[in-house]
Amino acid sequence: xxxxxxxxxxxGSIHLGNYLGAIRNWVSLQNAYDTLFFIVDLxxxxxxxxxxxxxxxxxxxxxxxxxxxxxxxxGSIFVQSHVRAHVELMWLLSSATPIGWLxxxxxxxxxxxKAGDENVGVALLTYPVLMASDILLYQSDFVPVGEDQKxxxxxTREIAERINYLYGGRRWKKLGGRGGAIxxxxxxxxxxxxxxxxxxxxxxxxxxxxxxxxxxxxxILDSKDLIANKIKRCKTDSFPGLEFDNPERPxxxxxxxxxxxxxxxxxxxxxxxxxxxxxxxxxxxxxxALIDHLHPIQxxxxxxxxxxxxxxxxxxxxxxxxxxxADATLHNVYQAMGFLRxx
Ligand code: TYM
Numbered sequence: 001x002x003x004x005x006x007x008x009x010x011x012g013s014i015h016l017g018n019y020l021g022a023i024r025n026w027v028s029l030q031n032a033y034d035t036l037f038f039i040v041d042l043x044x045x046x047x048x049x050x051x052x053x054x055x056x057x058x059x060x061x062x063x064x065x066x067x068x069x070x071x072x073x074x075g076s077i078f079v080q081s082h083v084r085a086h087v088e089l090m091w092l093l094s095s096a097t098p099i100g101w102l103x104x105x106x107x108x109x110x111x112x113x114k115a116g117d118e119n120v121g122v123a124l125l126t127y128p129v130l131m132a133s134d135i136l137l138y139q140s141d142f143v144p145v146g147e148d149q150k151x152x153x154x155x156t157r158e159i160a161e162r163i164n165y166l167y168g169g170r171r172w173k174k175l176g177g178r179g180g181a182i183x184x185x186x187x188x189x190x191x192x193x194x195x196x197x198x199x200x201x202x203x204x205x206x207x208x209x210x211x212x213x214x215x216x217x218x219x220i221l222d223s224k225d226l227i228a229n230k231i232k233r234c235k236t237d238s239f240p241g242l243e244f245d246n247p248e249r250p251x252x253x254x255x256x257x258x259x260x261x262x263x264x265x266x267x268x269x270x271x272x273x274x275x276x277x278x279x280x281x282x283x284x285x286x287x288x289a290l291i292d293h294l295h296p297i298q299x300x301x302x303x304x305x306x307x308x309x310x311x312x313x314x315x316x317x318x319x320x321x322x323x324x325x326a327d328a329t330l331h332n333v334y335q336a337m338g339f340l341r342x343x
Contacts, residue, residue: 012209020194021146035075067301078318085326200234203250
């Protein structure tokens with residue numbers, strides 16, 4: 001089986017963008033692949049954060065994975081910091097990552113501009129190297145993510161190719177390696193719809209955990225009333241009818257896309273159904289579809305959270321299984337890079 005890996009930061013609450021761009025695809029792909037899904041707590045400390053919250057949001061994120069249907073019996077669900085190899089490989093990778101590559105990262109530029117110099121730790125710059133480590137440790141074939149992670153995936157590929165070039169090949173074979181590459185070069189898997197869910201209050205910016213207004217996003221755990229209220233107040237326009245793909249109507253495209261996915265319809269079906277509607281008829285339809293889709297997830301979430309032993313057991317077992325694969329890769333990389341073998 002080919003392998004997929006992916007993860008989400010446990011900062012703030014998991015929203016519809018994370019679900020439609022990532023988790024939903026993990027679930028639809030998981031039967032065909034060997035899977036590892038992690039909660040990237042080490043990434044969550046790259047901007048100022050609350051130490052009182054981190055462990056709670058980490059467990060909640062894991063519970064959301066399970067509630068959304070991520071399967072822990074075949075694949076592994078684990079916490080990034082529980083597998084030490086992530087940080088260790090990151091150091092090795094960072095030695096072969098030019099600073100110029102990191103300075104070009106759009107997310108770094110955006111986040112550092114917002115945070116202000118005082119709050120920008122070195123880890124914000126090297127963040128994508130840790131992400132590369134998360135992926136390369138498991139010799140992953142594919143990484144299912146939303147559109148905004150595409151550039152980080154491209155960087156991961158470049159780091160893998162550079163390490164393979166610098167330390168792989170003939171030298172690697174002489175050292176007892178398989179003769180091929182040290183790392184598999186992974187590819188992103190970006191869904192055709194839902195790869196970039198936009199804010200409810202501004203169709204030009206993406207839905208995000210860090211946007212100050214909670215009105216801008218639907219969180220997976222939002223109550224029915226809250227969902228209804230957010231959709232009622234969300235930004236729309238005054239064009240006649242509803243349509244996809246009109247660049248002057250980003251909010252319209254976004255809301256129709258959300259509706260299409262959560263109601264399990266094709267784009268054509270949604271066009272047929274909604275093209276002559278106005279916002280007053282469409283909004284209640286969208287609200288109901290969202291509530292119907294999220295409600296079972298919320299019920300399962302509550303069940304999972306009442307049994308903390310179950311969740312902790314899954315995370316412990318996940319970390320144990322992941323560490324076996326990760327340690328093997330790490331060992332090979334140390335060897336290829338010429339380190340004295342540990343006795
Ligand atoms: P994060 O936590 O920002 O987002 C988690 C996943 O959700 C997707 N996503 C979206 N998709 C569609 N529309 C949106 N508005 C939206 N917002 C977020 C993201 O693309 C992502 O798939 N660096 C990563 C976490 C990470 C990771 C990894 C991912 C660390 N190591 C290794 C894959 C593999 C991040 O911050 O995602």
